[in-house]
Amino acid sequence: MVPEAEQATMVVDDVGPRNVGIEVSTEERNVRLTGTVVVDEGAKLFRLYSKSSMYAFCVDPVGRIEHLYWGKALPPTDELTYLSFSQGPAKLQRAAVAKKYLRAKPSATALVSNDASGSDTERGNDLADSDSSMDGGPPNCSERAPSPQRVESALAEDDSSAGAHRDTINALGINNLQDLLDAGSIFRAQIDTSTNIKCPLPWENPRTFLGEWAGAATFGKPAKLLEFGEGNTGDYRSPSFELQFHDGGRVCPFRYRSHRVIPGKPSMKNANGTLPELHTNAKDATTVVVTLVIEKSFLECDLVYTVFSDIDAIARRVVLRNTTIHPVLVEKLMSATVDFHTFDSFFLTHLSGSWANERGIVSKELSMGRVCIESCRGTSSHQHNPFAALSAGQPREEDGEVYGMALVYSGNFVAEADMCENGRVRLQMGINPTNFEWELQPNEIFESPECVLVFSDSGLTGMSHQFHNLFRNHLFPKQFQDTVCPVLINTWEAMYFDTTYANVMSLAKRAAKSGVEMLVVDDGWFGARDDATSSLGDWYVNNEKLPEGLAMLAKNINDLGMHFGLWVEPELVSQKSRLYQAHPDWILHKPDIDKDSADGDFVLDLTRTDVQKYLIECMSSIFESANIEYVKWDMNSHITEIYSDHVAPSAQGKVYHQYCMGLYRVLRTLTSRFPRIRFETCCGGGGRFDAGMLHYSPQIWTSDNTDATSRLFIQHGTSLLYPPSCISAHISSVPNHQTLRISSFKYRFLVSLFGSLGLELNITTIEEEECAELSMYLQLYKALSPIIHEGDFYRLWNPVEQKQRCAWMSYHQGRGEAVVAAFLLTSDPGHYLPRLRLKGLDPAATYQVEEIIPSTAAHNVQTGRIEACPAPIYKLGKKSITASGRTLMNAGLPIHLIYDGDTAAFYIRDSARKM
Ligand code: DGJ
Numbered sequence: 001m002v003p004e005a006e007q008a009t010m011v012v013d014d015v016g017p018r019n020v021g022i023e024v025s026t027e028e029r030n031v032r033l034t035g036t037v038v039v040d041e042g043a044k045l046f047r048l049y050s051k052s053s054m055y056a057f058c059v060d061p062v063g064r065i066e067h068l069y070w071g072k073a074l075p076p077t078d079e080l081t082y083l084s085f086s087q088g089p090a091k092l093q094r095a096a097v098a099k100k101y102l103r104a105k106p107s108a109t110a111l112v113s114n115d116a117s118g119s120d121t122e123r124g125n126d127l128a129d130s131d132s133s134m135d136g137g138p139p140n141c142s143e144r145a146p147s148p149q150r151v152e153s154a155l156a157e158d159d160s161s162a163g164a165h166r167d168t169i170n171a172l173g174i175n176n177l178q179d180l181l182d183a184g185s186i187f188r189a190q191i192d193t194s195t196n197i198k199c200p201l202p203w204e205n206p207r208t209f210l211g212e213w214a215g216a217a218t219f220g221k222p223a224k225l226l227e228f229g230e231g232n233t234g235d236y237r238s239p240s241f242e243l244q245f246h247d248g249g250r251v252c253p254f255r256y257r258s259h260r261v262i263p264g265k266p267s268m269k270n271a272n273g274t275l276p277e278l279h280t281n282a283k284d285a286t287t288v289v290v291t292l293v294i295e296k297s298f299l300e301c302d303l304v305y306t307v308f309s310d311i312d313a314i315a316r317r318v319v320l321r322n323t324t325i326h327p328v329l330v331e332k333l334m335s336a337t338v339d340f341h342t343f344d345s346f347f348l349t350h351l352s353g354s355w356a357n358e359r360g361i362v363s364k365e366l367s368m369g370r371v372c373i374e375s376c377r378g379t380s381s382h383q384h385n386p387f388a389a390l391s392a393g394q395p396r397e398e399d400g401e402v403y404g405m406a407l408v409y410s411g412n413f414v415a416e417a418d419m420c421e422n423g424r425v426r427l428q429m430g431i432n433p434t435n436f437e438w439e440l441q442p443n444e445i446f447e448s449p450e451c452v453l454v455f456s457d458s459g460l461t462g463m464s465h466q467f468h469n470l471f472r473n474h475l476f477p478k479q480f481q482d483t484v485c486p487v488l489i490n491t492w493e494a495m496y497f498d499t500t501y502a503n504v505m506s507l508a509k510r511a512a513k514s515g516v517e518m519l520v521v522d523d524g525w526f527g528a529r530d531d532a533t534s535s536l537g538d539w540y541v542n543n544e545k546l547p548e549g550l551a552m553l554a555k556n557i558n559d560l561g562m563h564f565g566l567w568v569e570p571e572l573v574s575q576k577s578r579l580y581q582a583h584p585d586w587i588l589h590k591p592d593i594d595k596d597s598a599d600g601d602f603v604l605d606l607t608r609t610d611v612q613k614y615l616i617e618c619m620s621s622i623f624e625s626a627n628i629e630y631v632k633w634d635m636n637s638h639i640t641e642i643y644s645d646h647v648a649p650s651a652q653g654k655v656y657h658q659y660c661m662g663l664y665r666v667l668r669t670l671t672s673r674f675p676r677i678r679f680e681t682c683c684g685g686g687g688r689f690d691a692g693m694l695h696y697s698p699q700i701w702t703s704d705n706t707d708a709t710s711r712l713f714i715q716h717g718t719s720l721l722y723p724p725s726c727i728s729a730h731i732s733s734v735p736n737h738q739t740l741r742i743s744s745f746k747y748r749f750l751v752s753l754f755g756s757l758g759l760e761l762n763i764t765t766i767e768e769e770e771c772a773e774l775s776m777y778l779q780l781y782k783a784l785s786p787i788i789h790e791g792d793f794y795r796l797w798n799p800v801e802q803k804q805r806c807a808w809m810s811y812h813q814g815r816g817e818a819v820v821a822a823f824l825l826t827s828d829p830g831h832y833l834p835r836l837r838l839k840g841l842d843p844a845a846t847y848q849v850e851e852i853i854p855s856t857a858a859h860n861v862q863t864g865r866i867e868a869c870p871a872p873i874y875k876l877g878k879k880s881i882t883a884s885g886r887t888l889m890n891a892g893l894p895i896h897l898i899y900d901g902d903t904a905a906f907y908i909r910d911s912a913r914k915m
Helices: 004-015 026-033 094-103 148-154 158-172 177-183 205-216 459-474 501-514 551-557 577-582 609-625 648-674 708-718 746-751 770-791 885-890
Strands: 036-038 045-049 053-059 064-074 243-245 254-263 283-293 300-308 312-322 328-340 346-354 355-366 369-374 387-392 403-406 413-419 425-431 436-438 445-446 450-456 486-489 518-519 563-568 573-574 599-602 629-634 678-681 699-702 728-732 756-760 792-797 805-812 817-822 845-853 855-859 866-873 880-884 903-910
Touching: 004 699, 036 300, 045 283, 045 300, 053 450, 064 328, 064 450, 205 805, 243 254, 312 459, 328 403, 328 450, 346 369, 346 413, 346 708, 355 708, 387 425, 403 413, 403 425, 403 459, 436 648, 445 573, 459 577, 459 792, 459 845, 486 501, 486 563, 501 518, 501 770, 518 629, 518 770, 518 805, 551 609, 563 609, 563 699, 573 577, 573 746, 609 648, 699 728, 699 885, 708 728, 708 805, 746 756, 746 770, 746 817, 746 903, 756 770, 770 805, 770 817, 845 885, 880 885
Parallel strands: 486 518, 486 756, 518 563, 563 629, 629 678, 678 699, 728 756
Antiparallel strands: 036 045, 045 053, 053 064, 243 328, 254 283, 283 300, 300 312, 312 445, 312 450, 328 425, 328 436, 346 355, 346 387, 369 413, 387 403, 403 450, 413 425, 573 599, 792 805, 805 817, 817 903, 845 880, 845 903, 855 866
């Protein structure tokens, strides 16, 4: 067998610098490099090639992992170490000098402040490096021209080189300290008192010296771009990790020890359970594991990077191994840290909102200081999403570089953007350190959740495409990849808790006639559940409502030609329930403090294996009891009074994460035990819409707000990183139950078309005519959804920026087909809309553009009134037009949307393709 490291070398050699001869073009080479890791063993430089971008880092002279580059792919022949901070000409390590100064005779050492290069002030910030002794040693100054840029090299720390220092300084014509100070920034020198440099008086007093210059530690070293930033050694940026040793020490200088490259992606088996993760194979990805160690304590840590060949993405995680003989307290461990060089301005983009208004796009300019996007609620939350993106300047939809990060995790998270004094920004993401503490015993391992890094040089659209493809190809449960969920009708807004057999069956019969493919019984079918105050936990059928039982109900639904699905909310228990009476200790609570239970329910303690086991068995028996093919897994609470009776008092800091791990265990067991069941996860609407959940459920309930206009905003924001297929989008009744807004059937359909379409309405109450309309829409959905679910999604008009309008498009390159929909939210009479310019098409191809649902209303030009028309009204004047991709993308479609809620939709096909 070939050892892992050698296998890696083979991968590298096959495509690496040595084999890249003149006969291989840059493009060809980049294609061959995608999904590989090129390691320059000499320089300890790692280049991670994804589809068309590259991520590079190196080991610095001290042994830290220094970030070099993230962006478009660069040739492997280019030596990138010149980007390294460590290579810079001016590296003053004041604190180290200060220490020496105190140790040595005051008059024997002088601190000289300057950087004759003058320009590179960033380098001057690398001041307080306590590891100077490991700093690779001084270069041989005699080989170097005595230029100002070489001053630092000449002024090495080795006393024996004092003569050379002197020579260099003399050659520079610098005769005293002030000359050096005047010349620019800073470097370090140890200068013999016999030199002709005279120290100004204050320096001769060690105290003054420390106060003023070892104060460099206050100044910090937030200049180096790092992959894993430590605290407590002079870098005052938000650290990547915080640890406490048994002696109370918090100084943890992790340094490079080794690395190995592995084809594919090793699974996350060290996570104290199973964390959700991206899946891939040896052909599509390569992983590099960089092992670091804290020299004296022997604590080890792996930085794990997996680079994908088909997408501009890298998955990162960190594994901590306690190889010491004492426990180590982990207080913070970010999954990924990226330090960015300065841009003229940095913008942070994230998704924030509230219940019924989830995931609005927020972009703000960063200024010095730290911005945290976080959840402390036990779920990823309605308020913030585990996602953040940085861009140079305000992010643009179509162009510009965007760097996105998403955490594959469903619990408390934090995304930190920390801009330090020199304008550089650290972006990192991981488990929220608030309420987190993990004591790692000797020989124990802690693995962080995975964090996905995505690069786009085509703005937010490009970033979305990378995330969409990544989640579709590498995250969704494999058996549901490239499948469209059957069109379903959910009973919630149709009957709420009144889920009687008669109600469900009459809904099902009418739905079946309209072409609905699945019925999902939502809340209210179990225990004594007539409202939200009871019965969670009592997962047995309510015989009064459903005397036929679940099996018979499912069969009767199946007999109508429909699949059957069921709602459950396993993580909660009602105070009024048999389960709670039997196991009052099974909840998360602090026994001596009254639990706040406004809704009469509690969160089960999923840190407990007995509770996990109970849920697995209880749910399994329900799922086995009937032909259930779909499960909506709800969770209508955030976690409060975090405390587990089952966890030692000193280990309560583990509870939030262990809850999440417990939930993942339950979901993993059930989804693998019932692979045919398609899960939809939900959390009081969209309160747990994250990449962690997508590992188990290929779709997530997006929001409790089903109003089409609200959904335009919610789905628009959600699309920033989540593909349309996982966005559950149901057509609901009018007036809408959350907003009382009335919108047309067509408008509601088109909003749902760009998601996983379902119905959330009492179909038995709608007119025959509307039923026919619905049937037509469902047929359209069946025909168009593969284009939307597998295609590239474009946000053509942004409802937030453009206020009164929104437009979306999906283009499936392989099929040469596109679907476009435009919505007018509020009309502005007398004012024309801009032409709708399409995106992503082949400029040279010819397309047929067909309006799929023509309007039935038009302006009466005599009176100015908008009137219903018997004949279809086409926005382009006719049913279809033919135009080149170039024309459609540059000239666009002149569509006249005239009233509030007016819409237009088009099906576009490359004329050269066969139908
Ligand atoms: C919250 C969900 O978001 C709704 O769709 C519905 O399932 C209710 N819970 C039921 O209690």
